[in-house]
Amino acid sequence: MTFGAVKEKFLDILFPPTCALCEAQLQTQKHAELCGNCWQLVKFITKPYCKICGLPLDYGDDNQVCLGCTQNKHNFDYARAAVVYGAIGKDLILKFKHGDKISLQKMLANWLLRAISELPSANVDKSSLILAPVSLHWTRLLMRKYNQAALLAKDINVKTKIPCALDLLKRTVMTKSQGRLGLNQRRANVKNAFQLNLKYKGNLCNKTVLLVDDVFTTGSTLNECAKVLRREGAKEVHVATIARTHHPWAAS
Ligand SMILES: [Zn+2]
Ligand SMILES: [Zn+2]
Structure with missing residues (x-):
């Protein structure tokens, strides 16, 4: 031994x-x-899913688009998630997010990698990509001590060597927690809450930003981040999360 x-x-x-x-x-x-x-209860997302937002579907081929995506235009190009934000996915993420189970980071980063590998950007030249987490407002960062999305982005950067900008976005408005809000309230809550960090001004041209976060629920926050990145010149914005709700507009 x-x-x-x-x-x-x-x-x-x-x-x-x-x-x-x-x-x-x-x-x-x-x-x-x-x-x-517990492992058996984790619901990994496999095809078929919506080509745009990654919503698990009952049927369809690789070009299938969900009803939500036919009715709404997103600012991001594609979103993928590894697991359904059901009982198990939710429990794990909440345990990680609120600090008592930081040991989950490695497993959750692997799940996030799985989501990234499903994106069209998985096969492009890494120098045309920028990996970035959704940022927290500094006051929330003080309360939580760490930004879970940034921790995961760092892990992904080490594993994939995709260039990473942890401070690409700044959350300039202290928004309410999205947890209990409906879709329209969520959109209003995060509207204009993010800005590009000025040190990256002009750096996004011809780049695809790979935006990572823990959960995709209605996509309002990620959509708002993507709006800023697009406005600042990003060619495409791809989103990867550990989990996503099974219904496009579920507000769990
Ligand atoms: Zn168990
Ligand atoms: Zn969709």
């Missing part, structure tokens, strides 16, 4: 790894954050 393996075994005995959701004991810390039972 190598020294590393002995150390790992020792750590497992000292701090028995448990499932992030149900706290069942796991065999080892090495492989997973979830037990087999």
